[in-house]
Amino acid sequence: MAVTLKDIAVECGVSYSTVSKALKDSPLVTEATKRKIKEKADKMNYIPNNSARSLVSNKSHTIGLIWPAVDRVAITTLATHVNEALKQAGYFMVVSIDNPVRAASKFLELRFDGVIVFDEGESTTLPEKITNNIPVIAYGVARELPYPIINVHHNWAMKQAVDLLIEKGHQNIDYIGELHTNDIRQIVKQETIEKYCEEKQVNYRLIDSGGLTEMAAKQAVKRFLKTETLHDGVICGSYDIAMGVLHHVDELDLQKTIVAYDNIKQFNSIETPIYSVGVPAEEIASSLVKHLTRSIETGSENNPEVIDLYPSLQFHEKK
Amino acid sequence: MAVTLKDIAVECGVSYSTVSKALKDSPLVTEATKRKIKEKADKMNYIPNNSARSLVSNKSHTIGLIWPAVDRVAITTLATHVNEALKQAGYFMVVSIDNPVRAASKFLELRFDGVIVFDEGESTTLPEKITNNIPVIAYGVARELPYPIINVHHNWAMKQAVDLLIEKGHQNIDYIGELHTNDIRQIVKQETIEKYCEEKQVNYRLIDSGGLTEMAAKQAVKRFLKTETLHDGVICGSYDIAMGVLHHVDELDLQKTIVAYDNIKQFNSIETPIYSVGVPAEEIASSLVKHLTRSIETGSENNPEVIDLYPSLQFHEKK
DNA sequence: TTGTACGCGTTATCAT
């Protein structure tokens, strides 16, 4: 049986409310008794009971992250940054790889203070039944939602990519990304390419990566190359897809310009010169945390706000 | 403010203890009132308070998974299987990507029912201070630990791999894996290769993959190939490393025999014929869950038991 | 400065 405040109180010959105060450094307790109590608590290996605390304070200092698809390097990096940012802000982050609605329901039952969703569209939408009861923030692309979402402007990013390729003199562009999907982020990228290339009057082809992982992209490009050849202006839908594409691109082919979506440090260790465009993972993380904690601390309702973050273009030279 | 049992009681004109019973289908309540209460509860969007439950029952029906390095495909697959198995067993799984000791401490404070650790050696070792207070099970390779560990016999697996290569007539073997690391799993693989190849009197080389990710392996092999060439018997330390190595292997090179550690379904979609050797992820998952839940339900102390799981060899033909 | 007492939402035991 775990050690409780009472146990410590008995040991120290004080009442348990004094112990409670002492352990949270209340000014209402003498330094001397405080020290004694803390020492004892430590010696007895006291572990505060969050359930009890949460019952009285209505706070768990814990945030749940809903992240159904634990793969893809890019998003892993983001999760790590979010974890750090939350720690800084005094929260513990916990992730569920379960189905989003089940995950959120459990988070509610556990009385977590807030939830973050890596939004992918329909499949990750949380019902109001849930979101009326806990601060929520999503990360993804702007869409009709009863809770705030960090919008990373995939369309803006894709336009920058196209502009860059045009500037480099490429009139033929290949976009490699996931085409047949419900993931709204992927859809936006694809549609932007279509519209913007037409607007700018450059030729483009859409090549289906058949998924978001490196392996899927690698195989898709391989199939493609059996009958066709890649143009010199290439846009990849994500870091992982770029990795898959690069298997088939000669590093010494300096004709080609490759631009990939995402903005993570891993691009720096690629051996082929490459451009990337996206919002830095740190920035996304700190924005998520800032908005969520504000909403928690003010106790305000979730509102359908869209928080815009703008991508930036970077060049990664050959290492 | 969240709906409580009391609120429902008032609405239904019964006492809240009746509501409590009704909602857990106690036989002590009439079907009629039960139905009425359940209906109301649903309508009022009642969400049970796990903190309160946990306080009285000492159970949270939640398990924490400690998984500091969310990358690598192979282990992601395992996590997914563990999540499923725990769900079947009536538990909710939650993962922390934080530093293992902090994660475990928080799990304790949250009064989770048990913790699973993806063990990597020193860096993921939990102190007794913690493990004396909660059922723990690790996944990794046998080592001195105050709590049970599922041992997947990397050495057995590597021996099978070497035997296979010898049988296929290869007297020169290349092992590609992470060589300079504290990760005990990698160390065991490496050392087994060394000893067993010497015992069997076959030539071998150790090639450092410089990490456990596909990208690291890919670059390492590329460097290697600048001055040397790969032997026809190749052993890869993991699925991800194999993926990195395959970038440099011609699919049509039927001279080569490639064996990779791990046993996950992803091997089936590789386009190069490949062998794999390892314990199936499902089996690891169900073993982890079985032992942990037994330990939770019997309330027994953590003991330093080693649970052995044996790898099996599989061939994946060209798709 | 320290102690007492109440309440948080729930379960479980005991009366009714």
Next chain:
DNA sequence: ATGATAACGCGTACAA
């Protein structure tokens, strides 16, 4: 069949 009540561990307003 239903209701009243104690207890779980803790925070805090109030009393001493």
